[in-house]
Amino acid sequence: MSERIFITGTGTGVGKTITAACVTEALAADYWKPIQTGLMEGTDTDTVSSLLSNKVSVCHPEAWRLQAPASPHLAARLEHCTIDMARILQLADQYQPVSRPLVMEGAGGLMVPINEELFTLDLIVALKARVLIVAQNYLGSINHAMLTAKMLQHTGVPVIGWVFGGDHHSNEDDVVKWSGYPKVGRIPLTDTVDKAFVQQQAQLLSTSLHSLLA
């Protein structure tokens, strides 16, 4: 199916990239991180590309690769450039496979600004994408999860569901109940993030992903 899936999270560092790799592998989708901020520790695109085993997926080049490990609007300002949403939309159409999904990953969470006026949420709406929300459990995570869910509901963005990272916690069952969004799956903590782990998690996610995307 020629689906557009946007992976957001309750914040930065919550597991969007590892989830993107698992979802991309499960769906033999293409992957695209339109805006990469922070280049010193490698890029999400390189990470996902190194974790895929299938021979179909293409990891497309970022539209903006910015040095500062910061919000896209600030990283762009520091390099005297402006992130243009129209350019992202144009490239999304170019990169969208005909009969396979395009998995896109945002920088940080939903209300991260991409320039001086627009936020990641505005980009999701313009892309007409369906959303996967990645969440981890930590003290304060209920608030972050429910703010994300309520903003998506308020904006009318179609949400596929939640992917939780780490061990199960009762908070996630409560967030599923209060948000009304289904749990797509979980990616347990691992000592080794490699192709084998991603293949294994992709198989575990595949059934629920395909049924929720049908």
Ligand SMILES: Nc1ncnc2c1ncn2[C@@H]1O[C@H](COP(=O)(O)OP(=O)(O)OP(=O)(O)O)[C@@H](O)[C@H]1O
């Ligand atoms: N299930 C997991 N097991 C082990 N390590 C994990 C797991 N999920 C995430 N990590 C690690 O936590 C760190 C942050 O994860 P990740 O890069 O996926 O976050 P992110 O939400 O994509 O961040 P960003 O907003 O920078 O894109 C990474 O070093 C990643 O390897």
Ligand SMILES: C[C@H](N)[C@H](N)CCCCCC(=O)O
């Ligand atoms: C640097 C790293 N690559 C992150 N994706 C950037 C996250 C920006 C978060 C901005 C914010 O919410 O304050």
Ligand SMILES: [Mg+2]
């Ligand atoms: Mg990432």
